Amino acid sequence: MVTSIFFWVLLIRKYYFVVEPYPYTSLDERPPQIQEDDTHHIFRNIDRGPTSRTPLFIRAYNSMSDECVEEWVAHHQWGPACTGTDLSAGLSIDGVWAWVNGSDPLQITTRQRYKPDKAMKMDAAHRYVEHNELLYSMRSALTSLGEDTMQRLHILASAYPHANGSDEVMAGQIPYWLENNKALTNKSRIVLHHDADYFKLIEKPGTNFTSWERGEWKEAAIPTFNSLAVESQIQNIEDTSSDQLVYYNDDFFTLRKLSVSDFTTPLYGPVIKTLTRLTSMYLPAKDTFWRTINPAGEEPGIKRAAWVLGMRFSLRPYYYITHHPRTLWLPLLREAAQTFPEAFTDTALSRFRAQEDVPASVQAVFLGSWYVVERHREALLWTWTIAKWGGRSGTLSSKLKARMWNELANEESPSASRLSIPMPVRVPVKDRHVFQAANVSMPTSTEYSFSSKDGYALAYVDSTWPWNRPRHGYPDLTRGLLENNQTVDGSKLLRDPSFIPARACVIKRSTCFESYTQNETANNFFKRIAFERPECGDCIITALIGASGISGIDKFLPHHQADRDPGLHADALTLPPHLPLTSDWATTDFSMKNAIPKGSLETGMTLRTWCTRLIQRYSYVLGSVESDFYKVERANTLETKLDEVELKVEEEGPLAFLCLNDDVKDTGKLRDRIDELLMTFFDRMWPSRMSFEKQV
Structure with a gap:
């Protein structure tokens, strides 16, 4: 049995800080009575074991003969030895979306319940508000790539202790527009993953955690309200149809037809899109003051990831991975987690980005990309x-x-x-x-x-x-x-x-x-x-x-x-x-x-x-691609921006990706106006329904 300081910390946190059942003082503070319905799936929270430490083969590379590999990799010629090679395993992708419905009363109540006692600079509540972005982000991706290229879609959703606050039964969020029977079965076109299922402890070499120890770790990590924690567990999702993943936030939208080679090829590998401006360069740091100044931002996790990489490969600065859909090869992301088990499992312990009573987090997508x-x-x-x-x-x-x-x-x-x-x-x-x-x-x-x-x-x-x-x-x-x-x-x-x-x-x-x-x-x-x-x-x-x-x-x-x-x-x-x-x-x-x-x-x-x-x-x-990052703050500026984007699309310009980042400052009727503008824009841009949407 492992008797590390790590598990003593978990026990202390469990009984004295975060995981202790919330002392409700009024009926209004109790979790809503959630039933199995269109927006929640009730399931038991069980131990699914640790992440395997066995590296995965890359299927597209296995399809190449030794003679073809010699010809292509050693000499960079696609010649006779490679003729007829079937590269189809490398010519499709799985789309992966991180999503949470922050307007769900269960999510709101649970977020307050698990909020640490110590005051901290949390993400504002409006960051969690649901604008139905996920539906249209997925529509935009399928419209862009087609079903032959994007063969399976995955939603990484949140789950919360059900009704009485017990963590034995969970209520997992479901998008209201999704046909549940098509998302909760394996091998379907779309797969819904709840964090309670795919969050897994990664064992270090020579270490075998007991089921009790795995349970303690998971109880300290779930439920989560932190996208960095979610990203640290992507390598654990199951039922993928390809090795190539493209990871989306739910506010990413694709504006034009793209090829699979815009993201990945079995010839050259994943396409990692970076910025090499001086302002986009990050120096490695084990602990950074940004964790105090801007704890909810990405910078502390990026600098920490650069330090983790430096301990293995030598310390050097790295550049930002651009904020639009990111390509991740599952075998290589899994290998990065196997190489840095502590960094990945520690990150999952941060329920909130700004939490201080937990180990420092890494930005896993940044780490996994530069790891390659x-x-x-x-x-x-x-x-x-x-x-x-x-x-x-x-x-x-x-x-x-x-x-x-x-x-x-x-x-x-x-x-x-x-x-x-x-x-x-x-x-x-x-x-x-x-x-x-x-x-x-x-x-x-x-x-x-x-x-x-x-x-x-x-x-x-x-x-x-x-x-x-x-x-x-x-x-x-x-x-x-x-x-x-x-x-x-x-x-x-x-x-x-x-x-x-x-x-x-x-x-x-x-x-x-x-x-x-x-x-x-x-x-x-x-x-x-x-x-x-x-x-x-x-x-x-x-x-x-x-x-x-x-x-x-x-x-x-x-x-x-x-x-x-x-x-x-x-x-x-x-x-x-x-x-x-x-x-x-x-x-x-x-x-x-x-x-x-x-x-x-x-x-x-x-x-x-x-x-x-x-x-x-x-x-x-x-590589690089034309993209636009826009903070949605005010109704008057949003209307102008959306008109500008539509004009660019009509002119068939080079703009490929759009991120509409929710940072709304307006309130009341102006906030309602923002919702109206977004929904009108979404419906005009991507009206085609997907096969797994409910019939209205």
């Missing part, structure tokens, strides 16, 4: 250092390190003590010939600003001036290619010999290779360049990308016949390729023996293939 980027960087460096050069022995001799230095030197003198690394010249990120050959639709509204096929994104952002980053904060690496010479597989793309690229970075031999005249373990060398001296790893990646030519990552990979331990093979691949799921790099053993456990390679699979699939697992695109 950092894992890709780690996979590149691990493959080059440990798999390619360290090999079975795990030792880097002075001679081997000299050869590694020579590989980085490329055309420079290998005897130099420092290497000046030029900006790579690479094939376009969004290559229509590749999309056509793979039978994947092109994005209609999203600019692919940067792809992981060209290395580590943040290294380029850090080393280039803003005016040299035209692609929404990321450099255009195609400058230096000759124009109009592209073939379907990219094989005849040519560099302009007269083009002189700018310097990207410098690798110092004494800093990055340190004891280059002595033997050392590949594990120690890897930790130094990847985490202790992250600028070394960043620049090494840039150098190897450039040395690999205008496409591909061949220079990172072991040779085809690289030595491998035959004990690593098994009859079938039981786990997807991944590196240790640990939250602290300093205490992690990255040696090949530890990173590739026995039985991790399918019989016949080479070490090169395993590494190539490892790198492919964390593929991603950083």
